[in-house]
Amino acid sequence: MVVLADSDTRWKWGVLTARRLAPEAAVDGLLLRGRATPTPRQLAEVGVGVDSLREVTTAEFLRAATAPGAYDLVVLACVGGAVQAMLHGLRRAAADGAASGGAASGEAASARAAAASARAAAASAAAADSGPDGELLRQRRPVVVTGYVGVVYEKLTDGLLLRHGADLVLANSPFDTDRFRAVYEGVGADAGSVAECALPFLEGTAAPSAGEAADGPFTVVFAVQPSVPAGRADRAYLLRRAVHHALRHPERQVLIKLRSKPGEHTTHIEELPYQKLVRKLPGGRDGADGGLPPNCRLVYGNMGEILDRARHTGGLLVTVSSTAALESLHRGVPTAVLTDLGVREALGNHYFTGSGCLASWDELDDGLLPEADEKWTLRQGVRGGDGFAAARDRVARLVGRAAGGGLPPLAPYYTLRTAPGYLPGILRRYGLEQDGSPGAGSPAEASDGLGAAGRGAVRRVVREAARGAYRHGVQRVAPLIRKAGEL
Numbered sequence: 001m002v003v004l005a006d007s008d009t010r011w012k013w014g015v016l017t018a019r020r021l022a023p024e025a026a027v028d029g030l031l032l033r034g035r036a037t038p039t040p041r042q043l044a045e046v047g048v049g050v051d052s053l054r055e056v057t058t059a060e061f062l063r064a065a066t067a068p069g070a071y072d073l074v075v076l077a078c079v080g081g082a083v084q085a086m087l088h089g090l091r092r093a094a095a096d097g098a099a100s101g102g103a104a105s106g107e108a109a110s111a112r113a114a115a116a117s118a119r120a121a122a123a124s125a126a127a128a129d130s131g132p133d134g135e136l137l138r139q140r141r142p143v144v145v146t147g148y149v150g151v152v153y154e155k156l157t158d159g160l161l162l163r164h165g166a167d168l169v170l171a172n173s174p175f176d177t178d179r180f181r182a183v184y185e186g187v188g189a190d191a192g193s194v195a196e197c198a199l200p201f202l203e204g205t206a207a208p209s210a211g212e213a214a215d216g217p218f219t220v221v222f223a224v225q226p227s228v229p230a231g232r233a234d235r236a237y238l239l240r241r242a243v244h245h246a247l248r249h250p251e252r253q254v255l256i257k258l259r260s261k262p263g264e265h266t267t268h269i270e271e272l273p274y275q276k277l278v279r280k281l282p283g284g285r286d287g288a289d290g291g292l293p294p295n296c297r298l299v300y301g302n303m304g305e306i307l308d309r310a311r312h313t314g315g316l317l318v319t320v321s322s323t324a325a326l327e328s329l330h331r332g333v334p335t336a337v338l339t340d341l342g343v344r345e346a347l348g349n350h351y352f353t354g355s356g357c358l359a360s361w362d363e364l365d366d367g368l369l370p371e372a373d374e375k376w377t378l379r380q381g382v383r384g385g386d387g388f389a390a391a392r393d394r395v396a397r398l399v400g401r402a403a404g405g406g407l408p409p410l411a412p413y414y415t416l417r418t419a420p421g422y423l424p425g426i427l428r429r430y431g432l433e434q435d436g437s438p439g440a441g442s443p444a445e446a447s448d449g450l451g452a453a454g455r456g457a458v459r460r461v462v463r464e465a466a467r468g469a470y471r472h473g474v475q476r477v478a479p480l481i482r483k484a485g486e487l
Helices: 008-021 040-046 058-065 080-100 105-117 124-128 156-163 174-186 232-248 274-278 303-312 324-330 361-365 374-379 389-403 423-429 451-486
Strands: 002-005 028-032 052-056 073-077 143-147 168-171 194-196 219-223 253-257 296-299 316-319 335-338
Touching: 002 008, 002 058, 008 028, 008 040, 008 073, 008 143, 008 389, 028 058, 052 058, 058 080, 073 080, 080 143, 080 156, 080 423, 143 389, 156 174, 168 174, 168 389, 174 194, 174 374, 194 389, 219 232, 219 303, 219 324, 232 253, 232 274, 232 296, 232 361, 253 303, 274 296, 303 316, 303 324, 316 324, 316 361, 324 335
Parallel strands: 002 028, 002 073, 028 052, 073 143, 143 168, 168 194, 219 253, 219 316, 253 296, 316 335
Antiparallel strands: none
């Protein structure tokens, strides 16, 4: 099987999901080239391995995923727009493969030419998928699975419809399962693809034993987020409160868990890194840690390992709305979802209403250790049995059908008929024509005399330059423009 991912957190979700769905299968990894393509350091920090790994363009992914006999299962661990584009690309590639499978090379060339001339017709893809009696043709193609990397608290309908069309859309909890099916049914789309499972990193030791002794100083992990909250004043406030907690409790260790180093990108854009805000703190130590007291420091690393440290010290996780809260609850670590900036949809902490975890820094300073509501945690898939058993069974059945008579064509809700003003832009963003085929200028079809190695080197240089320009715009220019606008 193969995992396509476009950021560090989605890479972690995708690979772990693949391992849970087919524990014995080999896993190849493909990183979709783009803004948030993870660096080697980020990949190492995530701590999940695959049998092979490389960066690809859309065209390169489609060619690899649909090569005859290459993969039984494809996991799309990408942002919604990328998932939608890949679904249409896979659909087109499978149809082209079925049309040319029994033809001689001359006939195949004629078929491709005929297909190219008909790309502008919205009904062409549907006609290619139907037999003489209007029945869907079965295709030899891989099973396609997608889902969400964590808590779904915004753009629920938009994100779900962009994922519709996959054979399985994984829901991370009973709560999400009901919501996902309601959205699909509400727009008249097939909801049969929704499969209940769990977040794949919710495994290992859950709650600590009653007599387990603390090992080391009480550890408070403040899990920060790249874009929540977004404003400088709010982010600086949360940082000051973490420092204040460390000063008020010198017997505790306060770890400010960062998602990325300056210059790296994650799933969400970080315009105001905490590494820069720390330098603005008064007093304390010089250097990278700015004004942090001795018992408070910035840390990187695998979140699971850091939470295990908090667990073994009888510690606490603090966040605004990070998915790390679910990991923490699964481990039985007291978890605080901050209310200091309000309980608002824009912050995502509204998702945790009813959890028993909402708290303010003032309450935490006074010694509060929130206790999660057991019914809420079960409803959110945080605790319970093997959440992947049902999804694993469905994948096995689909793979069996694919190997036998084949599978029906992928059928996304968005088509040129249902979303003519939306879908073409999504496909174009990922280098695809309106029928899902790679554009004429895609890297896979370029022939410039450089050779594969030369083109790869040029792409790397251009990509790094583009990332640098983008990063400069996000972290330097944009804040200055906003500040000027406030004058």
